[in-house]
Amino acid sequence: MAHDDDPTRDSAPDLQILGDQITLQPRSYVEPPRVQDGGKEEALMQHMARFRSEPLQFLREVSLYVSGTGWRAYDKVIGQPIFYSGFSEQMRNAVVSAPLLQTRISQLADMRLAVEEEEGWFRKHDPNYANKKAQRRSVIEHGLQEVAEKLTNDMICKFESKTFIRGAYYLCTQLLTRAYHQGIHVSSEEVLRLRKVAEEAAAKKQSIIFLPSHRSHVDYVSMQLICYRLGLALPVVVAGDNLNFPVVGSFLQHAGAMWIRRSFGNDSLYTTLVQAYIDTLLQSGYNFECFIEGGRSRTGKLLSPKFGILSFIMDSVLSGRVEDAIICPVSTQYDKVIETEGYVTELLGVPKKKENLADFLSGGSSVLSLKLGRVDVRFHEPWSLRRYIDEQLTKLTKVPDDLTARTPESAAVRQKLLRTMGYKVLADINDVSVVMPTALIGTVLLTLRGRGVGKPELLRRVEWLTNRVRAKGGRVAHFGNAPLSEVVERGLDVLGKDLVGVVQGLPEPTYYAVDRFQLSFYRNMTIHLFISEALVSASIYTRVKQGGGPANQEIPYNELRDQVLFLSSLFRGEFIFPSDGLAVNLEKTVVGLENDRILTLKRDGDGKIVAVGLSDEERMAGRENYDFYCFLIWPFIEASWLAAISLMGLAPPLGVATDDAWIGVAKAQNSAQLLGKTLYHQGDLSYFEAVNKETLKNSYQRFEEEGIIYAVKSKDGKTPPRLRLSSEWMPSRDPKTGDVLAEGRLWDFAGRIASSRREGKNRRDGATVSTRVIRLADILGRKLFAEASAPGGKVDRRLSSEEALRVKKEVKAERRRRKLEGRAHL
Template sequence: MSENKTEERLRLLMEEYHKAGASNVPNVPLSFDDPEHEHRNLTEKEPRRMREDPVAFMLNIGLHYQGTGWRGYQHYIGNKIFYPGFSDRMKSLVLSSQKVEQVIGELADRQAQELIAVQKKKNMSEEERAKRIAKQRKRLQKELEVVAKGITEKCVSTMDDIRAVRFFAFSLNNILVRLYHQGIHIKESQWVELKRVALMAQQKKQSLILVPSHKSHIDYLVVSYIFFRLGLQIPHIVAGENLDLPVVGRLLKSCGAFFIKREWGGNPLYKTVMEEYITTLLSEGMNFECFVEGTRSRLGKLLTPKLGIIKIILDAIVDNRFEDCHLVPMSLGYDKIIETSSYANELLGNPKEKESLWGLITNTRVLQLKWGRVDVRLGKPFSLRNWLDEQIKLRGPMDLTQMSQKSILLKSLGYRVLSDINSVAVVMPSALLGTVLLTLRGRGVGRSELIRRVDWLIKVINAKGGQVAEFHGMSTGVVVDRTVQIHKDLIGEQKVKDLLEPTFYGINPFELSYYRNQVIHMFVEEAIVCVALYTVVKLGGSKVDQRMRYTDLLDEISFLSSLLKLDMIYKPGGVENNMRRTVRWLADNHVIEVSEDGWVGLSDAERECGRENYDFLCFLIWPFVESYWLAAVSLFSLVASRRAYSPTNRSSSAEMKLFANRAQALGKTLYYQGDLSYLEAVNKETLNTAFTRYQEQGIMVLHRHATPKPWSEIALTDDFVPQREDGILVPKGPLWDLVEHIGRFRMEGKNRRDSATVSTRVLRLAEILAEENAVPSANQKTLLKKLSQENKQQAPTTSSSKL
């Protein structure tokens, strides 16, 4: 569909909408007569470099300067922004809000009373004391008002001048078309539907809440660029204060970004101001963008939801601060992510590089590269008010003043958004190749075999209701060749003489796994079933020996699903229903077979093809299984050191950050010694998620301390403390049972067939870490010193009472 046809369709849509009235939104059919043209490349005709076509490039600059067509951004859908005094009005609404004034008053009163109490003046009458408190309160209130004003000055976006956003759109247009030379692709019908909802929202002064996946710093730039280009109100964007950089931070604020601190808990005034700002934006019908994952995913797959901003929105609608808003799940797919190499370094425990968005997008070397395409897809927008009503109707009466009940809704909303994002996510060519290369046995793969497996993967994804990037008539071979060229730093071609065909291999499997993980949500249930069945397949023997009873398989699936629940996003319906559906799919696709008497095993067809489809599914999830196994093994280092161990002193604690670093060191040692199959297993993101899961399961506890600065301390619960016999760690007890249970799902390795030998090696290394954990960290020493001082202060009182 051409741009003119799209605009004509939307014009008719607007006319019908206004005729129908705001309360009766027209249900216009959104299917297209020509589905082949439903996918549109927004930047297809944009000149990329001056040397390629100097005339077109200069003409394009002129169009941007004159504000021709979409470049002028004059007739966008949504409530008005970019007028003089816009940001001053927002600041005024926030600072004059009842909640901000109330918190300032409460803080001033409390601090005034504390100051007077500290002075401890004798013979002060109640009247004089009251006067002093009132005087201090007045002074403190003025100071707190200044502080609140400073917070708004720093945080509130400054969307006052349309020239700023036009300049930014021009700059961003030139950067994106050069970096992603194959274009920014959208699905036309999804944006027609979004514009329909946006028209209704504008009429009712309601907001669109954009909740995209978060893979790169480029995400919010791409979203704002598309909204600018398609004539929708640009969203206000929640961004971390680490991006409030000189020059670029000011430019981002002028285009809708507002910067927030990561932690608000200890600052009630800051918390109240930010909550009121977000609520004010929504009550004024401003479009709003936040990332439900909270941070960029370093793993490639969606992260578990972080619900801080969502909680503010839900609280506000429960309190009827605004009538309604519409959530818009979005998926952004890239052929290549700018930050993957830095992600890999961070996950391996190397120091995090200082953030520099400006450095990323203006790096001369980067801008000379050609990194393929971007695909942006939208989930169906849904009313938050309607969703809330449906949940209450489904769950029965709920007291939303109770945090425990509200938390249930918050979690449900977070996972609903993630599920919607996954349902519209496009599998990019990079994800196809990365997945195939990392799920095949051997040192490499021939070009013909690579093409065959990519074709198979595309077919399976489409059959499962997933979406693969539109190739626009290109053959799979061409797509493979182009993707290899884009990722020549990750995918290598063997240069050995006399090879009969081009042969490819993964140069950097750890970094390449980022792209493989973008596919895992499509097959997570199937992968879990296959890995659960692997507990008998790995034992070898005849076909009869490699079977498992359906009920036993369900037990193993339940264990594994529960273990990985924080890392994986499952389909709704519960373990049993999901298993039934998944086993049926695997059987229909001839991967497994189920006998009439309830035995499950590999099918004859799968055995004949060398288990390639079964292995593919296992390879997807094995790195995560290994990571959880490593996390469990590392907990053995929390036993008391050999010298300190006694029946009354069996466990020790460690500072969480140091412990996590030592767990990574253990993992790297085990990998290079052959006891871990995947270097990915040592990535700190999955390890930390595993520790969080073990905390939920009551295996370990985490103690948080505020001094000398916020830090956490980890220890085992009593039931899971490892045993020593004659001073030596032994593979016994509940913790070792957990390690053994997880170990049954791991891929068999040539160095790991003898579990007794493995236990000896692993426990010897855990013993080394236990000795390191026995040395208190600086934070632990400070805590011990503080406790000692408190005990000394209490000692005289105790002594006197005895006398």
């Protein structure tokens, strides 16, 4: 934990990039003196002109960018040369001639020849057998080579023209800084450090691999603008081919994008091609960028790491084809994210609309009129991938000689390396992230018991939260010497009346959350700082919700530890936890809450904690601080509870064999979401954001990891993934009525989640859950089974013998792995 007097904790916005203006600010920022020109900060360059107000100046600036004058020439950049004629052709030739790819083409040709020979295309007793086979091999290899060249040309980034990139920089800067009218902010200290690392990497011909968080399409635009403006070689950016639509796709490809498929399937040629391209980039020392989370976060918090591209990078180094690469985690934060409204519709189950040029142009024009505040980009201290791998390998007791070999032992070690690396990058991103005013406001508004809050109370809670963020080692965005009231007012303006409303005509203005679902995106930007406190508070709530005097609401320390362990295991794929281990982290957390006078701890004669309860000061304050931590985690607890309850409906109806009870994964999750919407409107669910698709999907994934459900994916790609309940967790049905019974292991599991769930008027006893809620889950479950068994049903309830055998092996392997890893069982 950082010390409160650490001067670097709040040194975030040292450098402001706003259009053509860059302003350096000292670490301890002071308001610039007011001068006769209106008090503008001293800028290195003047603001960009606008066509409507200054058409001649606007055209002059455009010509300066395109022709390249001063820094606009983008000369003498740090890194390998990229913008020259013939770059794309040279890269394409290097990729298609890579030994790795040529070996794969030869292997695929052998496999095809073996199939054709088995089908009778060649006969060994034929005198021309060898000649025909050689000719056929040549035809097959030539065809595969042509396919590889076409795929390579479609995929690779095409840095070619400095004139183009100057114009692209100007266009993107105009668009971005009109939407984010307060510009892009970075830390000058971090930039200087990054430039020094880039110089060393360029001398060694090593690549810098930028691994940013991903909340918006603006992420890669802002990264490219920063690298361009600061004289760093632009990175090649991994992008999904869903953005490769006419006109825009070509523009992005020439500005830094490399296109890859969203799914590789079993296409070994394409997989090898991607590996060969990444090898070529890293061998040549070109900078590289991919998003550690895979896709954009629709919830505001960091997602679990995706290991697809990371596995290619890791393989490049482990194989020795690449000596080393430099990893640079990056955090990008926004006052307001452009896409949040679209995220809400997706999370509520509306299918994602395919990108197209018309929407891009209409969206771009509307963005110009927005006032979204600013973008804050932070760079963690870069580190050597080779050194990191070596350090991790020394911690393992047994390491295979060849980590690239296709053996279970090598695969297990590689997977462990990938997993630890992925979560290290996420932790590094969180470490340098800056909390924006909009996140502070959103968090406060969604962690209050009342409908709204007065302006003085809002300011007090924002100030309290700011201090808590800093005490936890987090960073809060700078706003010079501006008073807190001005910062909050600015944040409210950015959020707008569609998110935060205000009731006037009262003794004091009263603010309230208009769109709680969308506002939760900003609340989730702070939750990583307080996840330990939130889990402890929710675990204590199992006693607090029982009411009675202080003694009745105390919880034994052992019981507290068990519930924290349960919740931590439940949310293992949802949050990033401290790496100290449960025992150390739990004690550190409760002692910290004791020091904050939120909890009181009872200790025995040896000083060991034996019981935990709320402090008298916290009770006198109306539990406002304790409730804050509970409110942070309650929506996620409700989502997990909803997912668990929805599984009760997956018990097969009477007459359907358990082994035939396979339901489409997407259909089951959609059904759970529909159940959640029903329960919310009927009062059995407190938080509408608990029905969001991502959290339910994460819960189902977690249940699969723990063997509560089994899932199978078909190899043909046409049949959607299916799931069924494990027989060990299968609820019983009444033999007479056929109704699902509120009993059994799954019922007890849902009840344990519910013990930390926020109390409500309709839920003071378990009657509504055991009757109405289970009945609704059963109704929706029966509907799923009816659809699956109907003629022409899209989901086959039966598995093929091959699929059944594969499921059996996977279940057995998963159980063994959980046992070896000593995982906490839910």
